[in-house]
Amino acid sequence: MRDWKFNHIDFSTYPSSDEKDLGVFWAPEKTSVKIWAPTAKTVEFRLYKDGKTGEAFHKTQLQSGNDGTWSTILTGDYEGKFYTFRVNDGEWLEETPDIYTRCVGVNGLRGIIFNPAKTNPKGWEADKKPELSHFTDAVIYETHVRDFTIAESSGIQHKGRYLGFTEEGTKSPEGLATGLAHLKELGVTHVHLLPVNDFFTVDEEKPKEKYNWGYDPLHYNALEGSYSSDPYDGTVRIKEFKTLVQSLHSAGIGVILDVVYNHTYFTKESVFNQTVPGYFYRQKSDGTFANASGCGNEMATERTMVRKYIIDSLKYWAEEFHIDGFRFDLMGVYDLETMKSIRAELPGLLLYGEGWAADQSPMPEEHRALKQNTSRMPGIAAFNDDFRDALKGNHGLKKSKGFVSGLDLREEAVKFGIVAAVQHPQIVYDYVETSKKPWAALPGQCINYVSCHDNYTLWDKLKLSIPKASDEKMRKMVKLAGALVLTSQGIPFLHAGMEFCRTKGGNGNSYKSPDPVNQIDWSRKKEYSDVFEYYQKLIQLRKNHPAFRMKETSRIQNYIHFCTDYKTGVVSYCIDGDPSGDPWKNIVLIFNGNREPVSIPLPEGNFRIMVQNDHFSEEGIDEMITAEVKVEAISMTILVKAEN
Known part of the structure; x- marks a missing residue:
């Protein structure tokens, strides 16, 4: 044996x-x-x-x-x-x-x-990737092929399939845009797809009998067949996925793939161990398989042929499928040199990942692509879980609260996210519970988010932590969280459906839960139309104003100032927009996480309110104000100083 x-x-x-x-x-x-x-x-x-x-x-x-x-x-x-x-x-x-x-x-x-x-679908040779002048110009929207289209309310014919993303003009029963039309209407720049490479746990002959996110890799260079119209002919899934990419590119939207090279579903039985036993996996000192992924094994990314395999695979996806970027599941399992080699081999593509592992690894932390080592990986970003937990509370604890749910003394951690986890002279890092020092060298190395496929949806987390919150307060909290993510420096990342208060019924780990739990219910877009419109306006605001997406750390340090006196439950700051070429020269942003309105003293001068509650205006709302501004409970206000 x-x-x-x-x-x-x-x-x-x-x-x-x-x-x-x-x-x-x-x-x-x-x-x-x-x-x-x-x-x-x-x-x-x-x-x-x-x-x-x-x-x-x-x-x-x-x-x-x-x-x-x-x-x-x-x-x-x-x-x-x-x-x-x-x-x-x-x-x-x-x-x-x-x-x-x-x-x-x-x-x-x-x-x-x-x-x-x-x-290749018709016109594939002419397919053009959307231009991205800098990573901080991206607005990323994370979704799952099946979740996005499977609900009856999607109005999409190819439900749960690649081709669902290619249908034009689809609508919900209420007559609102769904699918591709929704993405265009919302204004995101990139769609991040949960794994589409061939995974094990969904039977492609009976795809509706089981559900899975797809973090159980079988073959890394072949596509998953359960999203195809014909799982028996592998060329069909390739053509249909290329058509998906082509459709998104035609809409000006880039495609990012979630990749899972940190582990395989099988260990002894995997295609790697059945080809070169042991080589592709790390071992513990006793020779057994290490398990930093928490899934039974971890890939030995530092070994020559493992590193070559990962880079070859990524280049295949980028070149054959015109992919615009990659998100690395449990990036903290990878060694730093492999990640730097990937960056060198894939110029111009968005690269980011989870800067942590799920368990202990025999490889020392100083050699792995962990969040605290992000500054050693130029051009690669990590998820800012510090910001996530500061906004809504600890991701795994139902009742924990954060800034938007009314918890005091989270202001410094929120400021940490606002400056994209880079060094800033006005942040007191001792008050940032989860990271005592900055970990990003540049703002493009920080993915700011408040929810993703993992753990509770934003809506569910807020509801669990404040079970008696009214529907109106719930909407306000979701808006305030989005306002902080989409006006902060770094790269904003949205979980699909959060723009209309997506719920999974309180399920905190839906990786294999059925469609009724995971599907996007497009009818909520009508019910929470004010939230959708708020997010839509936030995205357009970010696109209109380069002051919210600075490229250099020095600009953040020199032109963002926390310029008002400290007030519990309030974060406010000033941006000098002129050096970024912003039409707004002097900007004041105020975020009130309190359950009641606050009056905030303003810097000297006359100001126009540009954003207040649900109202956005590039020219200003109402008349000029001076001295102080009243900010409603659980809301953002943006003011711009009047030019002399």
């Missing part, structure tokens, strides 16, 4: 390969086959006519190379045929597709030999 302990092996002695053609590649006259399997004694390649059943109609032995690779050339046209590999390293391992497989049949059981050109 195989021993799955590896403390007797020095993996650094394994030969590495810099080959660019690892995998299975079709051409009309031949198919090229090459895998990296340095411990193999024999590698067998098998061909099938079906993706699930039947016996192999052809078997061939691969030839070994000097760099741990095994390869062969099949003469003839094998387009549409299915394949697997079987490795013998002294005993036979399980039959699987290769780790680079880009196209699979139903449930990822077998790979498919395919012609990539046939997967």
Whole structure:
């Protein structure tokens, strides 16, 4: 019986390969086959006519190379045929597709030999990525392919599928825009999709029987088939996903993929361990698999061929599918050098991730891509969970409160988020409970958010912490949280549906809960139309004013001043907008988290109110004011100093 302990092996002695053609590649006259399997004694390649059943109609032995690779050339046209590999390293391992497989049949059981050109939708060559002059210009909207379209209220025909994102002019029963039309109406710049690579726990033959977010990877370079109109033909899912990207790009919206290279769903049975046992995973000192992901294993990103695999995979998605950015699940599992290499290999793309792990890792913290090491990863951002918890309370505790839910003494942590976690001379870091020092070197390294797919939705968290809050107060709190996220420096990130008070019925971990829990209920857009319109105006405000999206830390330090006297439950500050080229030269923002109105003294001069409650105006609301301003409970007010 195989021993799955590896403390007797020095993996650094394994030969590495810099080959660019690892995998299975079709051409009309031949198919090229090459895998990296340095411990193999024999590698067998098998061909099938079906993706699930039947016996192999052809078997061939691969030839070994000097760099741990095994390869062969099949003469003839094998387009549409299915394949697997079987490795013998002294005993036979399980039959699987290769780790680079880009196209699979139903449930990822077998790979498919395919012609990539046939997967391009009409006009694909002309597809253009939206321009992004700087990362802080992005407004990211996180959603799940199935959640976004599956509800009856979506008015979308291709429910739960890639093609649901391509339908134009869809409406809810109340006649309001849904789907793609909603995204355009809201004004976001990028859609962040939860994993779309092939994952295990949803049966592609019966996709509606189970639900999953998709953080259970099976094949990293192949698409998930449960979102396809035909899960048996892997080329269909490729073409349909490209059509999704094309549709969003045509609307001026970029596409960011959530990637999960930190762990695999299977450990011993994974395609990696069935090819090169042990190599792709970190081990503890006793040789057993380490588990910083909390899912049973963690990828050894620091090893040469693991790093190469991740970079090859990311470049494939970026080049073949025109992807605009990547979000790294549990980025704190990755080593710093791998993340820096990814940044170097993918210029211009948005890269960000969770700056933490789920459990202990044998790799020391100083070598991993943790939040506190963000400044050592230029061009890569981390989620600002400090800001998240300051706004709504601890993410995991039902009853905990934050600034928008009326908890006092969270002002310094809110200021920490406003300046995008960079060094600012007016922040007293000892009062920031969760981070005692800044961790971002530049504002583009900070993702500011208040909710995401994990944990409770913003609405549910607020409702759980203040169960007796009226509907009016709930709306105000959701608006105030959005106002802080969308006017702060850094990169704002929105959880789909928060703009109309999305609820999951209080479910704090819905990763495998059914559609009625996870689906976006588009009817709430009508019910909470004032909240949607508020978010819509906030996004446009951010786009109109470069003072809210500064690119350099020095500008934040020099041109943002916390300029009014401290008042409990209030955060206020001034921005000198002129150096950023903002039409508003001197801006005052006031956020009142208190349950009653407050009067705030103003700096010297005459001011116009530009935002007050639900009213937004680029020219000003009502007449000029001086000396002080009254700010309503649970609200934001923005004023601009009148020019002489």
